[in-house]
Amino acid sequence: MTWQIMKKIAKTGIATEKPPAAVEVEALTIHDEILKILGRALTIREIDAGSCNGCELEINALSNLYYNLEGLGIKFVASPRHADLLLITGPISRNMSTALAMTYEATPTPKVVVAVGDCAINGGIFGESYATIGGASKVLSVDLEIPGCPPEPIVILQGILSAVRYRLGSRSS
Amino acid sequence: MKLAELDLTLESMNSPFAIYRVAVDSDVWEECASAIRQGHGQLVTMWASQQSAKSFIVSAIYSVQGDGLLWLNLILEKGSKGYPDISGLFPVAKRMQRTIHDLIGLEAIGGDDQRPWLNHGMWPYNYFPLRKDLSGFEVADPESATDYPFVEVAGEGVHEIAVGPVHAGIIEPGHFRFSVVGEKTLRLEERLGYAHKGVDKAFERMSAQEGYRLAGRMSGDSTVAYSWAYCMALESAWKWRVPEQALYLRALLLERERIANHLGDLGAIANDAGFAFGLTHFMRLKELWLRTNKELFGHRFMMDSILPGGTNVDLTEGFLEAILLQCRKFRLEVKELQNIYDDHSGLQDRFMHTGVVENELAVRLGLTGLAGRASGIAQDSRVDSPTFPYTQMEVNISSQLEGDVAARVAVRFEEIFESLRLIEHILQDLPAGDCYAPWTKTEPPGVGAGLVEGWRGGIFVALTLSKGGRIDRCHVHDPSWQNWPVLEYAVIGDIVPDFPLINKSFNLTYSGHDR
Structure with a gap:
């Protein structure tokens, strides 16, 4: 049993990719910045506010070995009380608005808020209606928007890095 | 049972699978429900629509094993506040009936659970968005906050x-x-x-030809299945002839979607049992699979790849070879991982006898799709109600009897191998020609139905079109x-x-x- 697992691990090798050239410089700087400013890993809490689950699939994919999110010093946490950054998806369904506000409140300040996907930016194809508020910026102060339906993992990663640089960087100076 | 036993004048719809429609009154509505229950049929879905100022229709779809689907339209008498409850016969009707009330304000008379379901008090309890005199854009103050009355369990x-x-x-x-x-x-x-x-209302604002995009965003992980079911409904309503190549390509996309989701689930299930190795490897395979989707179809989840009239797939050079090579590699890798899962006693200990749904219960409650097959219900729309090109292939149904987590894992493994086989079959038989046929005639009113076996189970779409190519009502059903x-x-x-x-x-x- 153990033998089979060891064999598979050895055969697969290291699949983790370097961040694409354009991101790499930024990624390394951000890694340093995160360390300098926070002195520890950047923690993220994701909130699905009525998404179709497409954005969740891509945010989940960020944790696979190709993107090596934790290697950059970024990790997802279970509680908003442990989070530095909130990732919000979906057109902000009215039925999620209370839970969203409570999660936001539970996140310690300073907090960075990132809207992921077209729906979280302006409601996307669902728009604004009796059931949806139509965009995270209508209820919270949003630091950065990442467009796409859904945005690909590498684009989400770029977005997270820029948001951190923008907010945490501006605070340290 | 046979549909003929119901003694109704059925209208056969122009769909690529067997489905019959009939208008009934409330007595026949109840009689049918009870006859179908006795004949081991199942309720697929229910919804309601408004025809004119005071006229409402409640619709139900039943599946009668071996004889296709039955679409009942209960035309309510003017001034009537509701329709007879059928949740005593089909427990699955409960939440559907609560939803009908929340969306259009019709009551299931005699139903024992009248709690709101989709309305959480964020809009008024007497606001029914599917009423035709409302735009769906109305925003009013939420109801004052109350606790949802969960059923309480008493005891020490x-x-x-x-x-x-x-x-x-x-x-x-x-x-x-x-x-x-x-x-x-x-x-x-x-x-x-x-x-x-508010999707049902959002559909009413769309034209028939653009509705597929909204249908493709019901559940991101099933975007292919939903958009195909929508397109099937529209194409059957308009008798739109779609090239054979397009249908083959749709099946290719559907099987690729099934594999992508099964790969992700097999990793995530093992992870929830504490076996992180499984998550790492299956997430790696899924990522490779999605990247190939992006390369060949332009989108990792193949969103909007299926559109009314066909697909927008570009058959580039090396397309077939790339997919075939990938299928061969994946078969070996998944087999290797399956052996590791099977031999891992700690993992099997968590999987077996956990979350059991026995066959008798599964049948009574109408469990369906992948989970149904893991509880011994050997049903699959690709076999029971096949549409082209599944009519040209012999799909093997994967089924297990135990109904536990282990069974649902086993069905996923088997379905990956079967879908890999189907993909090879599809590519072998892929006809030459076009993958898209535009609609050049006027856009008439009509009714259509679509049924596609997504990776979770059967996705059903009922589409009613009004004049000028507008959507009058679109009901999408998830298993x-x-x-x-x-x-x-x-x-x-x-x-x-x-x-x-x-x-x-x-x-x-x-x-x-x-x-």
């Missing part, structure tokens, strides 16, 4: 655990209320609707409607920490259910 030592709608992981929103003694679950009650986006209530039974007697594992082994959609 019983306490409640409330979970959600924001969960610990990166998953969709829903609320679970556990009543437990010690670690043991006595009862689970779900509360869904958090992802309600999660059937399976969510069964999950409440699957966890009884198991310990609370097994819930994530059991839940993941079903992996139902919240968004597709809440719409």
Whole structure:
């Protein structure tokens, strides 16, 4: 049993990719910045506010070995009380608005808020209606928007890095 | 049973699978429900629509094994406030009837559960968005906050655990209320609707030809299945002839979607049993699979690849070879991982006898799709109601009897191998020609139906078109409607920490259910 697992691990090798050239410089700087400013890993809490689950699939994919999110010093946490950054998806369904506000409140300040996907930016194809508020910026102060339906993992990663640089960087100076 | 036994004048619809439509009154509505229950048929879905100022129709789809689908239209008498409850015969009707009330204000007369379902008090309880005199854009103050009346379990030592709608992981929103003694679950009650986006009303604002994009966003993980079901409904309503190559390509996309989701689930289920190695390897395989999607179809989940009239797939050079090579590689890798899973006693210990849904219960509650097949219900629309090109292939149904997490894992493994085989079959037989045929005639009113076996189970679309190519009503049904209530039974007697594992082994959609 153990033998089979060891064999598979050895055969697969290291699949983790370097961040694409354009991101790499930024990624390394951000890694340093995160360390300098926070002195520890950047923690993220994701909130699905009525998404179709497409954005969740891509945010989940960020944790696979190709993107090596934790290697950059970024990790997802279970509680908003442990989070530095909130990732919000979906057109902000009215039925999620209370839970969203409570999660936001539970996140310690300073907090960075990132809207992921077209729906979280302006409601996307669902728009604004009796059931949806139509965009995270209508209820919270949003630091950065990442467009796409859904945005690909590498684009989400770029977005997270820029948001951190923008907010945490501006605070340290 | 046979549909002929119902003694109705059935109208055969112009769909690529067998479906018959008939208008009934409330007596026949009840008689049919009871005859179909006795004849071991199942309720697929229910919805309601408004025809004119005071005229309403309640519709139900039944599946009668071996004889196709039956579409009943109950035309309500003017001034009537509701229709007869059928949840006594088909428990799955409960939440559908509560939804009909929330969306259009018709009551299931005699139903024992009249609590709101999608309306959480964020808009007035007497606001019914599907009424034709409303735009769906109305925004009023929320109702004053009240607690949702969960069913309480009494007894010494019983306490409640409330979970959600924001969960610990990166998953969709829903609320679970556990009543437990010690670690043991006595009862689970779900509360869904958090992802309600007013989709039914949003469809009414769209043209028939653009509705596929909204249908493709009911549940991101099933975008191919939904958009195909929508297009099938529209094409059958307009008698739109779609090239054979396009249909083959749609099946290729559908099987690729099934494999992508099964790969992800097999990793996530093992992870919930503490076997991170499984997650790492299956996430690696899934990522490779999605990247190939992006390369060949321009989108990792193949969103909007299927559109009315065909597909927008570009058959580039080396397309077939790339897919065939990938299929060969994946078959070996998945087999290797399957052996590791099977031989891992710790993993099997968590999988076996956990979250059991026995066949008798599964049949009574109408469990369907992948989870149904893991509980011995050997049904699959690709076999029971096949549409071209599945009529040209012999799809092997994967089925298990135990109904536990292990069975749902085994069905996923088998279905990956079967889908890989089907993909090779599809590519071998891929006809030459076009993958798209534009619509050049006028856009007439009409009615159409679509049915596609997504990776969770059968996705059904009922589409009514008005003049000028507008959507009058579009009802989309996800198999999660059937399976969510069964999950409440699957966890009884198991310990609370097994819930994530059991839940993941079903992996139902919240968004597709809440719409």
